[in-house]
Amino acid sequence: TKRYSITLLPGDGIGPEVITVAKNVLKLVGSLEGIEFSFQEMPMGGAALDLTGVPLPEETLSAAQRADAVLLGAIGGYKWDKNEKHLKPETGLLQLREGLKVFANLRPATVLPQLVDSSTLKKDVAEGVDLIVVRELTGGIYFGKPRGFGTNEKGEDIGFNTEVYSTHEIDRIARVAFEIARKRRGQLCSVDKANVLEASMLWRKRVTAIASEYPDVELSHMYVDNAAMQLVRYPKQFDTIVTNNIFGDILSDEASMITGSIGMLPSASLGESGPGLFEPIHGSAPDIAGQDKANPLATILSAAMLLKYGLGEANAANRIENAVLDTLNRGFRTGDIYSTGNKLVGCKEMGEEVLKSV
Amino acid sequence: TKRYSITLLPGDGIGPEVITVAKNVLKLVGSLEGIEFSFQEMPMGGAALDLTGVPLPEETLSAAQRADAVLLGAIGGYKWDKNEKHLKPETGLLQLREGLKVFANLRPATVLPQLVDSSTLKKDVAEGVDLIVVRELTGGIYFGKPRGFGTNEKGEDIGFNTEVYSTHEIDRIARVAFEIARKRRGQLCSVDKANVLEASMLWRKRVTAIASEYPDVELSHMYVDNAAMQLVRYPKQFDTIVTNNIFGDILSDEASMITGSIGMLPSASLGESGPGLFEPIHGSAPDIAGQDKANPLATILSAAMLLKYGLGEANAANRIENAVLDTLNRGFRTGDIYSTGNKLVGCKEMGEEVLKSV
Ligand SMILES: CC(C)[C@H](C(=O)O)[C@@H](O)C(=O)O
Numbered sequence: 001t002k003r004y005s006i007t008l009l010p011g012d013g014i015g016p017e018v019i020t021v022a023k024n025v026l027k028l029v030g031s032l033e034g035i036e037f038s039f040q041e042m043p044m045g046g047a048a049l050d051l052t053g054v055p056l057p058e059e060t061l062s063a064a065q066r067a068d069a070v071l072l073g074a075i076g077g078y079k080w081d082k083n084e085k086h087l088k089p090e091t092g093l094l095q096l097r098e099g100l101k102v103f104a105n106l107r108p109a110t111v112l113p114q115l116v117d118s119s120t121l122k123k124d125v126a127e128g129v130d131l132i133v134v135r136e137l138t139g140g141i142y143f144g145k146p147r148g149f150g151t152n153e154k155g156e157d158i159g160f161n162t163e164v165y166s167t168h169e170i171d172r173i174a175r176v177a178f179e180i181a182r183k184r185r186g187q188l189c190s191v192d193k194a195n196v197l198e199a200s201m202l203w204r205k206r207v208t209a210i211a212s213e214y215p216d217v218e219l220s221h222m223y224v225d226n227a228a229m230q231l232v233r234y235p236k237q238f239d240t241i242v243t244n245n246i247f248g249d250i251l252s253d254e255a256s257m258i259t260g261s262i263g264m265l266p267s268a269s270l271g272e273s274g275p276g277l278f279e280p281i282h283g284s285a286p287d288i289a290g291q292d293k294a295n296p297l298a299t300i301l302s303a304a305m306l307l308k309y310g311l312g313e314a315n316a317a318n319r320i321e322n323a324v325l326d327t328l329n330r331g332f333r334t335g336d337i338y339s340t341g342n343k344l345v346g347c348k349e350m351g352e353e354v355l356k357s358v
Numbered sequence: 359t360k361r362y363s364i365t366l367l368p369g370d371g372i373g374p375e376v377i378t379v380a381k382n383v384l385k386l387v388g389s390l391e392g393i394e395f396s397f398q399e400m401p402m403g404g405a406a407l408d409l410t411g412v413p414l415p416e417e418t419l420s421a422a423q424r425a426d427a428v429l430l431g432a433i434g435g436y437k438w439d440k441n442e443k444h445l446k447p448e449t450g451l452l453q454l455r456e457g458l459k460v461f462a463n464l465r466p467a468t469v470l471p472q473l474v475d476s477s478t479l480k481k482d483v484a485e486g487v488d489l490i491v492v493r494e495l496t497g498g499i500y501f502g503k504p505r506g507f508g509t510n511e512k513g514e515d516i517g518f519n520t521e522v523y524s525t526h527e528i529d530r531i532a533r534v535a536f537e538i539a540r541k542r543r544g545q546l547c548s549v550d551k552a553n554v555l556e557a558s559m560l561w562r563k564r565v566t567a568i569a570s571e572y573p574d575v576e577l578s579h580m581y582v583d584n585a586a587m588q589l590v591r592y593p594k595q596f597d598t599i600v601t602n603n604i605f606g607d608i609l610s611d612e613a614s615m616i617t618g619s620i621g622m623l624p625s626a627s628l629g630e631s632g633p634g635l636f637e638p639i640h641g642s643a644p645d646i647a648g649q650d651k652a653n654p655l656a657t658i659l660s661a662a663m664l665l666k667y668g669l670g671e672a673n674a675a676n677r678i679e680n681a682v683l684d685t686l687n688r689g690f691r692t693g694d695i696y697s698t699g700n701k702l703v704g705c706k707e708m709g710e711e712v713l714k715s716v
Pocket residue numbers: 090093094249553554583
């Protein structure tokens with residue numbers, strides 16, 4: 001038997017509900033694939049703020065760093081919205097990314113045939129969309145210095161941030177993206193604003209240089225404003241997209257919404273080595289928390305990404321992905337993806353159905 | 359008779375074709391409303407590069423500065439794509455914005471009932487969309503200093519830019535947006551990334567402060583990643599959006615594409631005083647340049663914005679807007695908005711039909 005330790009960070013709102021379900025799926029799949037998981041639950045986000053006064057306690061970070069992989073539910077809620085910056089749940093998430101050095105955020109956006117009607121896009125535009133956004137996650141304007149508040153030469157208050165990328169940061173995220181594109185349809189679109197920003201000019205130059213290591217991948221470049229349009233106009237043109245932290249934040253969310261089912265979408269954040277961070281892309285949905293209404297499939301699919309990208313257990317990952325498809329084919333739907341003719345279930349029941357399909 | 363001087367900047371690609379049509383519309387409307395225009399054509403963009411070696415010659419800028427309003431066609435093309443930054447057509451556009459101090463970019467995105475099928479969004483999602491993005495245009499990361507290339511403490515090459523906003527810059531764009539929202543449906547949504555960026559925290563603070571001057575306008579705040587999603591999910595929720603330069607670049611283009619007819623969309627860029635800059639949002643479309651295929655309606659509607667926002671000639675502006683609607687109602691369509699049952703026309707013929715409708 002192989003043994004892996006997983007740090008679970010249930011977080012806030014619907015986080016604990018979806019994590020419980022995903023944990024059960026991991027356990028069952030593990031038992032079938034000869035994998036034993038040890039799970040350790042740690043507080044994070046608002047839950048950690050209430051318990052310890054900080055959004056990412058040291059014990060949580062060091063447990064995560066020692067684990068083989070980290071599975072996060074969701075963080076945040078109205079309760080902590082007015083907190084000062086260093087006491088916001090989101091700040092804990094940024095600290096976790098930094099602490100785990102997970103610089104590569106993988107955000108697949110797939111329109112499943114079963115759910116094509118959930119998209120607000122016309123059927124012929126939405127069907128068959130299958131893209132992944134590779135977002136740089138530990139650099140750029142999110143972490144760049146100098147940053148802060150001050151006054152300018154006219155004595156007016158200012159707020160400022162620095163968008164900065166180094167060759168090293170660009171090269172490593174480019175390589176991750178080329179590797180992924182190579183295993184997909186071999187097309188990589190790098191998104192930047194090189195007609196205006198120096199940081200983007202260096203980005204384009206380095207991505208173009210790295211392309212010579214991947215002659216089998218076709219590289220194209222697109223400005224971010226155009227990319228935001230093309231995702232709406234004809235999303236099927238995209239295979240793999242690579243972009244910086246802030247553009248990736250915007251475009252990966254736009255791409256998710258194009259699928260119409262953000263309750264279905266997982267994500268993975270990977271570093272050079274060390275544990276990866278896996279989480280559904282949806283938020284903590286405080287309005288439905290504790291009501292057994294959440295869709296656990298995004299977290300279950302995040303557990304599949306954990307197996308595939310985090311532990312190299314592709315067979316176990318496929319088992320989960322197939323079980324999710326089978327559950328959808330058998331007509332089970334949570335409220336967010338429900339359409340007439342299907343069977344409406346809650347979070348727990350959806351989890352049980354997935355277990356049956358495993 | 360009132361007299362106005364208009365600087366025309368035809369630019370590149372389809373720019374000259376659409377400007378010619380819009381000029382004829384302005385002339386006719388002027389003669390009916392007792393307005394006399396004097397037009398001065400000046401080179402700009404690639405055309406100026408070929409002629410003078412720079413994308414915005416001094417004569418062009420000073421002519422624009424002396425005019426009552428400036429109407430731009432489109433700039434750019436493959437030919438100049440590999441130019442160094444200071445010799446790119448786009449750089450000329452940034453210099454023009456800076457030179458005219460037009461800090462407020464107004465980008466309406468309206469789904470006309472006649473063209474609802476052009477949208478890739480489902481009919482019930484697209485119909486009735488009527489929003490405007492107010493983008494800050496002369497600040498933020500586009501112009502912030504320091505910017506450039508260098509090396510970091512590890513000796514790696516870096517590229518960097520500064521996102522910076524002052525209270526003065528935020529206050530004045532906020533006031534423009536509140537004024538516009540007040541004349542529309544009274545709802546202003548300010549978009550930022552205040553959960554991460556200090557520049558956005560100051561933005562949110564100042565927009566909130568300015569709101570007290572506009573008790574009749576309802577202010578809300580949204581993070582930029584969420585805004586990118588909501589534009590796809592339910593665009594009708596938006597009335598007026600105000601945001602910074604780079605987020606506005608991305609979101610205004612996304613909003614445009616949601617209408618499905620970017621050949622229809624105008625824009626206005628306004629300063630404290632002095633001439634405004636008016637231009638269609640579409641590009642120079644080099645692939646169809648010179649073929650009489652371009653849709654001139656975006657430029658004609660930009661001329662309407664010029665009359666309304668630039669010269670305060672609301673009656674003349676309405677005349678143009680009504681003429682465009684009437685022409686669509688009579689079934690005339692250029693290729694980009696054509697659907698069966700309508701009459702396919704070229705750029706010139708579309709212009710002639712609009713003249714008939716004036
Ligand atoms: C919560 C926030 C700081 C975060 C980000 O902007 O990275 C979120 O939007 C995300 O994309 O995971």
